[in-house]
Amino acid sequence: MASDSKVVDGEAADSLPKGLRSNEALHDPFDWYHNKRSTAPIQYDPNRGVYDVFSYELVKKGLQDAESLSRPQLTEEETDDPLSYFDTGMVWSDGPSHKQVKGELFQYFSPRMLQGIEDSIVSITESQLDTAIADTGELDLVEDFAVPVPLRVIMDFIGIPQDDHEQLLEWLETFRSVMTTEDSDKTSVKGGHMADAAEYFKNLVDERQSNPQNDLISQLSTETELTPEEIGSNCFDFALAGQGTMSELLTNAVYILDQQSYISEIDDYDLSVVLEEILRYRSPLQARARKTTDQITLGETTIPADATVILWIGAANRDPEKFEDPDMFDAFRDPDHLAFGSGSHNCIGAPIARIEAPIILETLFDRFPQVDIDYGNLIPKPKASKLGFDKMPAQFSPPSV
Template sequence: MGSGSKAFDADIDDSLPRGLRSIEALHDPFAWYHKNRRASSVQYDDHRGVYDVFSYKQVKEGLQNSEQLIRPPLAGDQTNNALSYFDTAMIWSDGSEHKGVKGELFRYFSPRMLKGIEESIVSITEAQLDTALDDGGEFDFVDEFAVPVPLRVIMSIVGIPQEDHQQLLEWLETFRSVMTSEDSAEGSLKGKHMTAAAEYFETLVDERSSSPQNDLISELAQETNLTNEEIGSNCFDFALAGQGTMSELLGNAIYILDEQDLVGNVDEYDFEILVEEVLRYRSPLQARARKTTEAVTLDGTTIPADETVILWIGAANRDPARFDEPDAFCPHRDPKHLAFGSGAHSCIGAPIARMEAPIILRTFFDTIRDFSLEQDALVPKPKASKLGFDRMPIQAEVSIE
């Protein structure tokens, strides 16, 4: 085990910050964060035309300021494209509209409501691990485990038929292209894909309204005052977050355990706490983009109205003013990180992630005694906003009963 050498190769977007225009820097951006934070916690990048925020205090303040720092609508000024449907999801709304929808949804993500899915998570994890190990102990942890397990879990919760899982995964990947730029809310989408996704959810919500089943869509249709459009768009967002972020969290956890030579002692750790430190140390979501509705001042820097602000969550979670030894991974540390955001837009799916990730990892290590990563074959995500892996070949040693 151990980190070994890395030979990364990927196309890098030249619209990224100058210090992050290599796959090595995107995989390990923390020196760049520290350098910029020491210079100024808030600074303007004239090349990208955005304000970057690096300190824990100011990032948290920015995340909580949902009146002056908002998420621009996905559809922009257009009202007839497919993104208008998904704009009705609470993540893209602010103020009283956001608060009302979130209030309707919040009770469905309480620990009591989620307790019944624990057995399902274990069953899905065991089945997928059996499939991954069919040809022996060598498999791609991302493609054969970290992607399909969270996908199956969240689809089961939401109520997506199994035969539609692969199609929805394609729509999720297409949708993510709207968020590939850290500098603006604009993105290039395959319009027909998102139109098909919107039509699919419209139909599915209509079906569950008249013929409910044991799933989230049916419960929301039967028990809340949400419109069918709000139900469909929010359930799409739950699938988006529940699959992608969880996949990256699992990959980061395995990478860290290998890098830190901790696999041999994994039974000593409380997985609930370990996951929190993974979220701090390598947050799946590294940055959030916001738009100013009026002039706002952060740490003495006044940002005019209608400017883009990048809140670097990954930098905040390594801020030495907030965390002792921020670049050390401490499996027993229980940090108060910003990986799930803060304030009105804190992630409503956080309770699912906090329950799901420890169960998946614990189940994984019930079967896997040890593993090694093929370091030269690792493929990190070539994005500044996301920290994770597109490919992670692993050689696993199976426990003997």
């Protein structure tokens, strides 16, 4: 596979490295990372046409050097591409325009601005549990819980009507697929579907501009210099970034807490500290892609201009040079991990994730402290850039009396 394949979402056009082409390796890529890292921290893979980076030091350096290693663009110069509406999202820009837009948005994610979000997280979690678990206690933790709860939380925060959650989820999934396959917006039915999403966000921003409510879209419309396109496209990105990663974090958390037999003693732990170790140990985003803007030297390797570089966050977070006994899960470690990235593109939603995840898990375990995961039917996510599950059937039981 050539290096000009689409790489916007952290892996080259879905092509998996040879060492990760099995469900076992996708679920547990850590031996592959260790083997690679101990051979060399940067390696060129001729099959995928990319440079893979595995050590903590160099992954962090790569994430922080937005000038030499830029985020791949969403669309080419084609303005009639319906995806171009989403181009103005800061995720797809670098340099001064990225800095200016992120500067405007940043304040809305401070703990002070997020005050009050807790109540809506509890009530959305409770109502999803009522729907999903009510009768039998059996559910697919992914589809019935870890996907809809964070989606509904982020929709509530942004100001997207809750009734539209199924439609929004479909758009998010379409967008992910269009981004990482060769399906361009013009050639695929799926891609053309994104024009509807652009229209929806345009109308929503217009509506909130003339009739402000108590939500992020209204605040951005009335209090900032951002254009309507910048508001709409960034809010779409918040839903995109805030849904998948949170789903992965929640399923990884339930999986690890069950494996470590912590669930029955969950009250003895500070979940906000344990979650930082979960983020290190099984980082939802395992890899991010970058393009070299010029020839660069990273570590001892010279990389030509216009090359694709894959920064393996998941490998960095298990680097023994940085973390003592990195394959041991230590609930008290409170690690300096890279799960939220580093440098100018670091995660703007981290404060939300850090408030949201402990509340969702506490609400779940308070009500259903006994969990029986059907380990024989777990399905890992089929991508190397994401670590989590596509299916996690489980039986949840209320406290025994």
